Amino acid sequence: MIRRRIIRALAERLPSGVHRELVAMLYTTVAPLIMVGVIAAAIGAIVAVRLQSLSIALVALGIIAWTACRLALLLAYRKRAATYKMNGVEVRRFEALYAVGSIGSGLLLGGMNFAALRSEDAGIHMLTSALIFGYGAGLVVRISVRPMIFAASLTAAVLPSMAGLLMHIGEPSRHGLPYGVTALLYCAFALGSAESARFLYRSTVNQLVTARTLAGLARQDVLTGLANRLLLRERFDESIAAISRAGDLVALHLLDLDRFKPVNDRYGHPTGDAVLKAVADRLSSLIRPGDTVGRIGGDEFAVIQTGIRDVSQAQALADRIVAALAQPFEVGAASINIGTSIGIAFAPRDGLDLEHLSSRADTALYAAKRQARGTVTVWDESSASTVAA
Known part of the structure; x- marks a missing residue:
């Protein structure tokens, strides 16, 4: 025995x-x-x-x-x-x-x-x-x-x-x-x-x-199972260490869902939670191995895209995300339409510190939401000027 x-x-x-x-x-x-x-x-x-x-x-x-x-x-x-x-x-x-x-x-x-x-x-x-x-x-x-x-x-x-x-x-x-x-x-x-x-x-x-x-x-969002802020920070630090060797770019995408508050008001929080889980699933299906998607609170999400050589690669991923989240979400008998706006900042071009990079990506996100829903904005001095105005 x-x-x-x-x-x-x-x-x-x-x-x-x-x-x-x-x-x-x-x-x-x-x-x-x-x-x-x-x-x-x-x-x-x-x-x-x-x-x-x-x-x-x-x-x-x-x-x-x-x-x-x-x-x-x-x-x-x-x-x-x-x-x-x-x-x-x-x-x-x-x-x-x-x-x-x-x-x-x-x-x-x-x-x-x-x-x-x-x-x-x-x-x-x-x-x-x-x-x-x-x-x-x-x-x-x-x-x-x-x-x-x-x-x-x-x-x-x-x-x-x-x-x-x-x-x-x-x-x-x-x-x-x-x-x-x-x-x-x-x-x-x-x-x-x-x-x-x-x-x-x-x-x-x-x-x-x-x-x-x-x-x-301790590193997962309880509702969606995505990375939380702690794990996002760890993955970002790992990505920064990698670009110091390879010379690639790391893109930080900050997402804010459009028209999400009325979902909770109309259908209730259980339905809102179901939509957030579905958003998490769609985001996870769009990223590559090595990239990280996380939820940073409420209806805000983040994607760390690693190993890219050109800004256009980040733009392409953001466009795919916008298109995916624009599709209806079927929850029970309800067909729910939301969407997302995205702000993007790049390391090392726009900074190497996560807080600094998040601030610039958030500025770009705010600029995108001021333009129109479903907009993607890359941070630069003009987006900062738009927010300041």
Whole structure:
């Protein structure tokens, strides 16, 4: 049952952001990584001296070298993550590298224990048993967030250790039963650790998903599901960073619905809300991936259009919006006609600050509404003069 649960957990397709955070958690454990490596190597050295075993001494040296390689990988990940946001391919590659490192450590530990447990030395058995139990408990804490890596690493350490104990079954000495019971304890411990890891994994994923969901809700307009002011600001800042590299323009479209107040007065606010949702749907269908549409309050909307080279591209989008919103909205038995006027300002031409750019787009919008309904106006000095007049 536990194995089936772990397999189901591994089969889940996590949101990319959640997966990224889980992988990042793997690379936060510098001190435990060093501690486990040093303790395992020290026990290996003690066992090698006590048994006069060259092979165990070589494994102990291998543990030190392998731990150093894993530490170098951890530092490389941190340096890369601090430099820029890694894409999904890079995140998966670092996860795979961590898996190789963790499973390799388990194999080295299991191999050392297999050789040590073949002896009849009770003191060595105490050391290796303490090591395997401590290692398993540490795995639960450190890497339960990636169940597949956890299961493979624990298996790599526990199975050889159990094999070393079970080799004593049937020997002439009367210690076969204690060895068998110890092997069963290893198995029970591994299963208990797997259950603990499953619980920690599920709890961590639920917390991350909930946190991301709440963060998303904080950036959405409650009625329409569009971006709110907070998310619009974030998308605008991202767009400004992009144009500083590519030299493109960002167009800020401010929209104000025409003839919307009579809809609420005549049909009531539920119908008005339905119209606002329909407006949101039409706007969303007109923008490209990378652009953002948001509601900034009442019947006011905004569109951030990115990656354009010419003012005419913004004008073309605005014309499509005007044409789309001029079509009737069917709400229940009512056919409702509204429309929109649009003011446009451009970054970096008209400013790089969102408040400054919004002010100019709003000035252009006011100028458009003074001319006629369904008008699109691009901010320039003449639109500012029109408003001032």
